[in-house]
Amino acid sequence: MDVLTDAIAAMRTGRPHSKRHVLAAPWGMHFRDYYGAAFHVVLQGSCWLLPPDDAAPIRLGVGDVVFLQHxxxxxxVDHPDTPARPFDPAREVPTPSVDSSATVxxxxxxxxxxxxxHPLFTAVPPVIHLPAKLGQRDSLRAAVGLLGDELLTPRPGATGVIGAFIDTLLLYILRTWFEEQAQEVxxxxxxxxxxxxxxxxxxxxxxxxxxxxxxxxxxxxxxGLSRAAFASRFSTLVGRPPMSYLAWWRMTTAARLLRESDQPLATVARQVGYGSGIALATAFKREYGVTPGRYRTGLVTAH
Incomplete structure (x- = not known):
């Protein structure tokens, strides 16, 4: 597992979902506050994103991808002046024919x-806009195309395939953004x-x-660095010293194991570098404010 994959896995608490929309002007969809992150891709036509906090509208064209991390x-909306109706995923909306005037x-x-x-996400802005660029971001466009095709014509195994494609799309969105940011000066x-x-x-x-x-x-x-040079570089780029990050990641991994498995506490402790379940329980309560048992019970109750 690499860091980006791990960061997403540590934060995931449920299955992702997506839907293909065919819209005829005038149209507008308002998406309420959501516990997680959202993405939108323009497959055909154009539209406007009205971002959170009354920020300036962003025009989106074919192939554009936007990601809202919070x-x-x-x-x-089809136009900034068009009123946006609350989006209800349970409400069926009549689908117009897909002609040249429709927005998909x-x-x-x-x-x-x-x-x-994960601290990696603190570097990500509230809204990522990745405009389509001819000859660039081929992997991202391929992931979008595969997901769009699967949603258009579901086939056997669609549930598993669509979930995997949505996860892949998230990785490509974040990878693309981080790689392009690394090239900035x-x-x-x-x-x-x-x-x-x-x-x-x-x-x-x-x-x-x-x-x-x-x-x-x-x-x-x-x-291949001296202790001092490595510690300084790590702290500067990651935002915390190496041992501090190690302790944080151990607790995060322990929480994920408690959330996703029924392994005994002693087993979880060994997997994250603690000598006993008691040692992990003490550190876990200090970090999360509850014991591992209450944490796991609370998750079961919440679901």
Whole structure:
């Protein structure tokens, strides 16, 4: 597992979903506050995104992708002056014929725990707009095309395929944004951390083996840097010292294991580098404010 994949997996709390919309002007859809993140893709035609917090409208064309990491209230309209009706996913809307005047959108949402995001997400702006660029972002466009085709003509296995494609689309959106940010001047933070061989290598090592008794010296040696140089570079790009990040990731991994499995606490403790269930329970309560048992019971009750 790499850092970007792990960051998403640690925050995911439910299955993503998406829907294809065919719209004839005038039209407007208002999306309420959502516990997670949302995305929209223009497959045909054009429209306007009315972002959260009354920010300036953004015109979207064919192939444009937008990602809203906080799922804040926003709207899509055929024109900025068109009123937007509340979007109800349970309400069936008559679908017009797909002619040259129709706008075709691919809209979806991810169920993510934004209350405790991976620090990687703190670098992501509230709205990411990735305009279509001829000859660029081929992987992103391919993922969009595959998801759009599957939603247009569902076939056997569609449920699993669509979920996998939506997850893949999220990875491509974030990868594209981070890679392009790393090319900006000046670039810093996680955009550079994912591209920096020393820091990204250390992050991968921590994510692949959180149970290992890592030291700054170990990580520095694997990066081919002195202890001081490595610690300084890691802290600057990641936003916290190596051992602080390791402790945070261990707790985050423990929470995910408690959420997704029924493994005994002692087993979870061994997988995240704690010598006993008691040691993990103490650290977990300090971090989350509840014991691992109450955390797991609360999740069961909530569902």
């Amino acid at each position: 799922g804040a209230p926003h709207a899509l 959108l691919l809209c979806g949402a991810y169920v993510l725990d934004t209350a405790r995001p 000046p670039a810093a933070g996680w955009a550079l951390a994912l591209q920096d061989p020393a820091v990204s290598g250390a992050l991968d090592a921590i994510h692949q083996a959180p149970e290992r008794d890592w030291t700054v010296a170990d990580l520095a040696a694997s990066a």
